[in-house]
Amino acid sequence: MTVSTELVLLELVNVGKSFGGLRAVHNVSMQVSAGAIHALIGPNGAGKTTTFNLINGIAPVSTGKIIFQGKDITGWPVHKLAAAGIARTFQTPQLFDEMTVIETVMAGCHLRGRLGPLRSMFAFRRKRHEEQAILDQASNLLRRVGLEGLMDEKAANLSYGHRRVLEVARALGTNPKLLLLDEVAAGLNPTETQYIATLIRQFAAEGMAILLVEHDMHFVMDMSHKVTVLNFGEVLAEGLPNEVASDPSVIEAYIGSWED
Numbered sequence: 001m002t003v004s005t006e007l008v009l010l011e012l013v014n015v016g017k018s019f020g021g022l023r024a025v026h027n028v029s030m031q032v033s034a035g036a037i038h039a040l041i042g043p044n045g046a047g048k049t050t051t052f053n054l055i056n057g058i059a060p061v062s063t064g065k066i067i068f069q070g071k072d073i074t075g076w077p078v079h080k081l082a083a084a085g086i087a088r089t090f091q092t093p094q095l096f097d098e099m100t101v102i103e104t105v106m107a108g109c110h111l112r113g114r115l116g117p118l119r120s121m122f123a124f125r126r127k128r129h130e131e132q133a134i135l136d137q138a139s140n141l142l143r144r145v146g147l148e149g150l151m152d153e154k155a156a157n158l159s160y161g162h163r164r165v166l167e168v169a170r171a172l173g174t175n176p177k178l179l180l181l182d183e184v185a186a187g188l189n190p191t192e193t194q195y196i197a198t199l200i201r202q203f204a205a206e207g208m209a210i211l212l213v214e215h216d217m218h219f220v221m222d223m224s225h226k227v228t229v230l231n232f233g234e235v236l237a238e239g240l241p242n243e244v245a246s247d248p249s250v251i252e253a254y255i256g257s258w259e260d
């Protein structure tokens with residue numbers, strides 16, 4: 001499987017992150033292309049989630065730089081990165097149980113609202129118009145992911161699979177160019193996994209770059225155009241799924257991690 005678009009959207013250049021004396025991520029360089037489904041894999045503690053945290057600004061890099069759409073975004077805060085087009089879901093869905101499905105997605109869309117708080121006070125009509133636009137956008141996103149029938153349901157009442165899909169819909173509210181999915185298939189049954197795989201393929205086909213951290217190797221091998229393997233915070237291997245799966249150093253890293 002190859003990606004036709006070779007436009008590099010995100011580039012990590014010698015990126016590192018230390019926590020005290022621990023080098024969680026060290027000298028990582030990688031490129032993620034528009035329209036690509038790119039998997040970041042590796043044994044437990046390899047530095048995958050930390051890498052996500054660096055890309056979306058939750059944690060500052062210790063060394064190196066991050067380039068997005070040709071711009072150096074190193075050190076940008078989360079909200080600025082979100083506005084620039086980087087969205088993310090978490091290992092455990094981070095939803096407010098009391099919010100309804102439509103409110104949840106609207107909250108994600110709000111990030112893009114153009115009015116600051118002071119201007120909003122003097123711009124009631126424009127604000128109403130903007131809120132209607134956000135409602136329309138959220139409804140469209142829910143239709144897109146197939147949750148439109150659950151719009152008024154509280155997040156707390158959703159099945160685990162629906163919560164995962166809702167988190168993805170909320171992330172789409174910022175109209176991202178790059179979507180980071182942290183173990184989006186974890187805990188899903190095979191039907192739900194297939195469903196979310198189809199959604200991800202659709203997003204990529206529309207030009208979105210998908211970077212996913214995933215432990216389910218069938219999912220990774222089936223979905224990905226490119227795989228980067230981390231081990232002890234460093235890039236161990238990179239390439240097509242079948243290339244990395246047969247790479248002796250990758251096999252050894254995984255076997256080593258099982259023996260620990």
Ligand SMILES: Nc1ncnc2c1ncn2[C@@H]1O[C@H](COP(=O)(O)OP(=O)(O)OP(=O)(O)O)[C@@H](O)[C@H]1O
Nearest residue numbers: 019022023024042043044045046047048049050051
């Ligand atoms: N906030 C933190 N403070 C100190 N150490 C941390 C912190 N976050 C991560 N680490 C350490 O950094 C290393 C990489 O952790 P990380 O969570 O990025 O790995 P991972 O590949 O995502 O693992 P898993 O597959 O188990 O989720 C680990 O040794 C972890 O204990």
